[in-house]
Amino acid sequence: MTLAEHKWTMVVDLDKCTGCGACVVACHAENNVPIVSEEQTIQGRAMHWMRIERYWEGSYPEIKARFIPLMCQQCERAPCEPVCPVYATLHSEREHLNLQVYNRCVGTRYCQNNDPYKVRFFNFFDPIFDEPLTQQLNPDVTVRSAGVMEKCTFCVQRIRRAEERARLEERPLADGEVLPACVQTCPPGALVFGDLNDEASAVSQLLSGNARQFKLLEHLGTEPSVVYLKGGTSYVST
């Protein structure tokens, strides 16, 4: 039996995100994302597939800080895809994901230039995992070497395992059966993940008629699979 097409979608509720950084570390643990040294961080080569951008608004004392969790937006019309000369980054018609095939990448770094969200990370050097930290590396995920571009994959390895299981058990995937590491751990539940093709799924429910939703840099027409919910306001009588 062949599986249904999935429109994997992530919803980020900016009103709930506390910026605690649990997603960031969870992503490192799940996807073998290396931690770069202090010197490299200063050079601007820190690698976090999942990052939380903090913007200031207004000025003291009426100042607000705003957190925006940012990961690969898995665009339906991704600008990074066509520019790759070797098909190292390309679209999965079946998962509606933006794939990165590390072993095909030759490192032209064009995709990063053409990526308006700047969510792609380049391995400037070989990653360093001091023994025995290597013991922790996830065998389901490629460990990238120097000269290769990498990025968030919506934890595609989890999606694939779940699909394999479903296929063997000859049943469709259940909603919530697949959760990327960041979504799984997010304490306030600011991150929600699911299949938009399935009307019953949590994301479909959350997004249907939700006035708070917007997509990042929508004017570029990249059609991201990540939907943001802008911060709400509450009525208080004074």
Added chain:
Amino acid sequence: MAKISRRDFIKMGAAGLLATVLTGCQNPRRWVTLEPYVIPPEEQLAGVATWYASTCRQCPAGCGIIVRVMNGRALKIEGNPKHPLNKGKLCARGQAGLQVLYNPDRLPGPVQQTERGSGRFQPISWEEGLNTLYDRLRQAGSGTAIWTGSTTSGHLLDLFERFAAATGAPSPLVFDLYSELNGLAALENADRAFFGQNRLPTYNLEQADVILSFGADFLGPWLSQVRYGMAFGAFRSQSLGKRGYLVQLEPRMSITGAKADWWLPISPGTEALVAQALARIIADGPLGPAEWATKANTLASEIDVSSVAAASGIPVTELEQLAHIFAAATRPLAIPGNALAAQDGQGTAIAAVQALNAIAGADGLALSPDSPATSLLKPQVSPFGDVQALIERMQAGDVQVLLIHGANPVYDLPESARVVDALAHVPFVVSFGPIADETGVQADLVLPDRTYLESWGYDVTSPGFDLPAVGSQQPVVTPVFDAHSTADVLLTVTRGIPTAAAALPWSDEVAFLKEIIPQLGPGAAGGLDTDVLWSRFLQHGGWWPATAPPPAPHTPVLSQSVQAEAPQFQGDEQEYPYFLHLYMSDLLSDGRGADQPWLQGSPDPMTTVAWQTWVEIHPQTAQKLGVKDGDVVHITSPAGEIEAPVYIYPAIRPNTIAVPVGQGHTDYGRYARKRGSNPMDLVGTTSEGLAWATTRVKITPTGKKIAQAGFENKAGVDEGFINEAFPG
């Protein structure tokens, strides 16, 4: 460095054990050895993960975790979905636990040190180590002192208690920087005063519609980052599309402040005054429902609102507005912050805030079920008085042997507490730290304990929110290094000590646990006989009842008006013009996370700086001092001095500077060593504790400059054009 290719892991999957590439002239793409198990463990499939339930030990909250194990290697930690506290969620520190387990700097085995502080350890055999410890303990008798931390497993603490009781030594001290900066002891005491029962308060944000947080960074590493994070999510999306309203009063914007609907930068130490002023306004109004008035009149002190306005820097109008918002709410809630717990008269300071809850009848929102009524021990954090007492005993030479487990006093306590000096007066110091930390380097003998993912134990979840719970702890992998469980070490050595032997009859810790755990009786997991109860306890990750017990009847003990004073700050205003605001780093917490690259290398939420210490200064202040980002400044307080680079921080009071705690280790592994500075050195001691919230400092530029390891582009964020990018 060795490249770990994905292929290698496929091999491992196929082999079930680590595959090694044969070196030599042969082409390494071929001839790879696959070593199968000699005897395969049960239910282990090569390439298929097994999940083991246990309890997180990165902070005292005690979240339930499940660990993904494949081919004998722990790969990923996730929250235990069944655990009543965290329901499958986990914070950054919880996620990083694997780097505690696989930390490259863990001691390979027991070591001893002839010259303290030299850091030159000689490896010894466990037999040797145990014998030395045995001799010392036997000679010491009642001259033994035990110093544990807030994350020490309940069963080990229990054994320590019994040992101390048997040998006539004072009962173990429970104190570390985490408990101090959380104000755990003070909060517990205050709660006793308020509810007449002894445990940490829990605040059910889910049900509140307006929250006044008096500097409580509950979304940061406060009592339970995970649980309060979850609660905050619910608080924002309540039934019928209702959205809670959060007011944060604090001198420097924490991540909680960042999420607040109204952030009020109030002068440090005036939280309690503001609370009283609000009570006063409510009483005078009278505001809120009729039944508030009487309570308000009893509890509200005779305080002059305008003087509070002057002291706190919040205009009277805004104070009144606050009071109205609070009074107009249906389920308002006031939360006392940890800064309150670090002032003289901390009790009244916290009570002043709790009074608002009492007036609003919000006790229900600030109440949790009792911890399960059993013999199981929950570390009760010792008040600072006990710490000073112990230090004095050490200096007086009354302590022959000092056992240190789960705490790092040399790093945790400022120089003003004279710990190093006191240690010098102790003939024999034993550390059980898995990594040689600052304290370990001051010890004669280090018997490394196993990390929490390798060891047994239990943890009474406190605060237990909707359900009382006991988390279970079990080894998920075979020990990575030759470390021995401290409980076993204790049980082994005491066999030879007649006085203690009788009190500790168990062959090993598991025997002890198997005896005490089943006494909990069948919980949600069910099970009747001891063995089933025990296995269910491990399988489900702990014990908890199927349904919540009815909340214990309680009446606020607050009966007369609360009279909290503005705290005395150390250092006079002329010489030390700035308030010092210390806060726990969101990722490194009190510094125990500094040995984990994931926590070191991940950007701080507010500043996006990694790997470093920084001092947050308001733009105007920076201009006045003529410093820019990255300029190293010299910070001096009456108690000490540090150097740190400036981070220009727009959301802090101009007369206040903030420094995160967590860096500045002199040991504690390659990732922590010689990194940033430890602001605790600026802190002096008071009669009631450490003055980390009541210290003034002065700043002098040094002319040095360092590059800041920030993840953001400051130019971009400051003169950036956020609103085009984010309609949100």
Added chain:
Amino acid sequence: MHASRNRTRALATIVGVPLAILAVVAAYFFVSWQVQAAPEQPAPMDHAAMTKKGVSCLFCHSDALKSPAAGIPSVEKCMGCHQTIKTDSPKIEEVAAYWHRQEPIPWARVNQLPRFVYFSHRVHVNAGLNCELCHGDVAQMQAAEPVTKMNMGWCLDCHEQQPDAGQLRDCVICHQ
């Protein structure tokens, strides 16, 4: 004229000889990489003999049905039978020696997948493929040897013939 011809010859040798040497070396490495030979095993494992006795692949490589990896049998499993069967054979004694020392047997890997490939036995076996398709007729092999060069082209050749080739062409199937 003459002089020039000598020069040409000299030029030819100066350029030609190194080129020739280079070619030989390259050829050697290429061949040594291409060649499909059975690796030498710590204890000679006669697959042919076992299968003749009617032992199926899945008896020893039992994980193939339930796990991405087929798995190498544990020493315990070997001894499970060979405590009683053919105990006198010198080959078995070698295995027994490991068992007595309670050491794992350092088997040499026979089939190599290229780097960066995720492959699941479970999926393929459950899809009805039999072991011989990829591993060759092991039943006839004294010592197991690789019979196919397991490279991407080889994988795709098969995937392209499947009914759901469209899905099986997706990079994410193997590269994650």
Added chain:
Amino acid sequence: MSVREIESQSTQDTVPEDAIATDSLRRRRLLLDPRPATRMSADVLDPMDRATARFWVAFVILGGLVAIWGVTWLYQMIWGIGVTGLNRPVMWALYIVNFVYFIGIGHAGTFISAALRALKIEWRRPISRAAEMLTVFALTTAAMFPLVHLGRTWKFYWLMPYPNQRQLWPSYHSPLLWDLTAILTYLSCSVLFAYLSLFPDLAMARDRTRGWRHVLYKTLALGWRGTEREWATHKAALNVFTYAIIPVMFSVHTIVSWDFAMAIQPGWHSTVFGPYFVIGALFSGVGAVIMVLALLRKTMRFGYFLRDEHFEGMALFLLLLSMAWAYFYFNDYLVPWYGQGPAEKAIQELLSHGWAAPLWFLMLFSNILLPWATLWSRRIRRSAGALFFISIFVQIGMYIERYLIVPTTLGRNELPFDWGIYVPHLPESLITLGAFALVGFLYVLISRIIPLIPVWEVLEGQMLHGLRRIGKAVVQTRAEPEE
């Protein structure tokens, strides 16, 4: 070298002085003072044998720099791209700048030898060879940089469409592939073009040399004997190339510009980039040719062939191109400025009063102000030294222009959180130095191997143009070669 000297050289001129005095410019530029073919070839070939000290110094220094490039590249491949100053978001920097710059230089040769040939501009004859060589070498150097730039250089062949067991093909959606194709086409075309125009001179050299040179020229000349038929074929072939290579020339830099214009990076996504880049390329290219000619005249004693009038002609081109460039730059700047898109605005602020302002103003000075201010004067136009100086500034200006387009623009994007600044590190600086050295090195080398003045073209020109005395008048005759 002054005009007087040239006259003193041209003693055999049968035309009286007064005739030369009148209307001198055209005549001198057209070399209307013929010399015997033998002498002319000697003038060209003799300097090639003289390996002066100056030659060896240049040879060693430039060769050393090229060697340093090699070592640095190896170092970068071993450790990774991280040894350069690249970071997130500035993923392209000096290597791409060099790439664009040298391709640009490569345009001049074709422009002069092909375009001017097509336009029948006769005075181009003596300078065409030098320009063609520059094209070949600049392109060779430029072609190296995409490889230097790759994160995994050893996988470069994956960019080539070749049958492989992976059943994978490169993606022709990517401008980089168009780029690759265009450059290789242009490189092969210009090499062949240059080679084609070399035959008669190679043959000439073959007949006048002995030893290894003889062998070399013999091999290269492919047995050219100069028969009617050969000349006819040669002419035909040259015509084909002349007209074929011009569109290629225009396409190449247009496609290079698409590497940027096709991206959505603010500051790159512009429709004017195509012509803008082509003009820029010609601008820097003509400047570079001027420098080369000046050097050749100085070092190789080509005074007879390369005269001030040639420099004047080139200078006029330089001025025209500078104006054209200014026009396009204005276009490219004005439109985004009017649009006031947030990111574009940020970039323009960076240029006008950010850290990049000094570079920006230096660029405007050397590309616009300096040429416009100086090149109006005939004296400057006729002085090789002055032109050399101005051309250096043109090179600097055009290099800065590319630098501002690539790493500086990349530092600004839609998400201010991820802005960045690029600072060149030692490795890429050394490699850049090596690139310039390589062009010089090849030129020094080739100056000793092939005649840098197309003798046959000059002779052809002198046959077509002459002076006749009719009565008292000296008239200039002009013949048309039969098509």
